[in-house]
Amino acid sequence: MADASYPSELLYHPEHDWARVEGEEATLGITWYAQEQLGEVVFFEPPAPGTSVSKDAPYAEVESVKAVSDVIAPLSGEIVAVNEALADDPSAINEDPYGEGWLVRVRLSDPSERDALMDAASYSSSVGG
């Protein structure tokens, strides 16, 4: 998508990741700012379902032709679903980072971790938006 966008219903991690928390689970992805900085994503290998992710630690990589970037988990938990469609065509990460470009869904191990994340207004101002 062409213009910066930080939906208000999401929570944000300073390493440019978002979380959509729904009860005991959350969907995770990278922010508009992250995909803009990276440029066109040409490769994403989804992690295996069942893998544990830890808040503030990398759980996957996204790659442009030029560079590899770690994807940082905004929350801890166990991966229960991955966006398999991105393995064949990762362009949704650029075109629809909060929708079709979602990366993984996790069952949260400590839902209170969400209190440490930023809201859209704070995140947006942190990236100069």
Added chain:
Amino acid sequence: MPTTLRRTPLHERHVAAGARMAPFAGWEMPLQYEGVLGEHMAVRETCGIFDVSHMGQIETGGEQALALLQRLLSNDVAAIDFSLGTGGAIGTGGAQYSVLCREDGGLLDDLFSYRIDGERYLTVTNAANHARDLEWFEAHAQDFSAVTLTDRIADYAMLAVQGPLARSIVQAVSDAPLPARMSASRRRLAGAEALVCGTGYTGEEGVELLCDPADAPALWDELLRRGATPAGLVARDTLRMEACFHLYGNDLSTERGPIEAGLGWCCKEQTGFIGAEAVRAVREAGAAERFVAFALEDRGIARPGNRIAGGGEVTSGTLSPSLGIGIGLAYVPAGSARPGSRLEIDVRGKMRRAVVREKPLYERSSAGG
């Protein structure tokens, strides 16, 4: 290290076009404009234009210009011809690729030289190596009384216009037919004097243009107006990897010589260039490792520094926009260098299967079908 980055005469054009700018070898250069994939495919399918004004130029002139260059450059500089134009027309000189070696054969740079007059040659350096090359030229020029060396980096802007439509787009603004591939001649382009060189770094037809920095913005604008797409350094890198051209700093360094790098074809040891004895020794004994092109058979993208099982390392790697697979360039043990040889590359802890391929990985004739 320079404290401020140098800017090319096209800096304002890049910023106005929304380019992502980044430091490169002391210069502030455009990495990409609209997007790498589109820029890459513009060069493959129509025409791209690159600002490569960061590249340096050293002019070597005088009665002993040839003698000095024959000592410095690995190729046979005497083979670069120059033909005077007939009836007062402008002359045309040859272009030649070579490497610059130390005595031990280690590579200092890889360069194109153009003969721009009977006793004048223009050698284009890599931006990161320009100061070191110039010092090397000057140190060895002490042995030659009738040579004049001139640092021309500030005198030229340089534009690379590349792609199947590149020559016709440049031809349309030229006062005379463009020089053929691997030759160079002065032309007026949209009214501005330029050295037009039938060379490039993309594997496509095209030209490289050297002009007065003051004339560069208007020439850039005119070539864009006629259909050239601005392309940045990232697309330049993916294009040259598909064409299997070396990038100094990735694929070439003082740690390896030209034979290992697959550049023995541009080394003519009988000319007695600096490093010729070391090169001859490796050529006769056979290099322990070889520079190869590979394609991944598994998903993923190999990157510079990735190790290869059984020895060797990746020195360039990307996802090929033209082929849609991970490709790269690597040094491997000589026994694994034959096309078809299987490689296993450690891509950040995951072993990825790859196969050695014939060079180039992409060429225009393979694009049909």
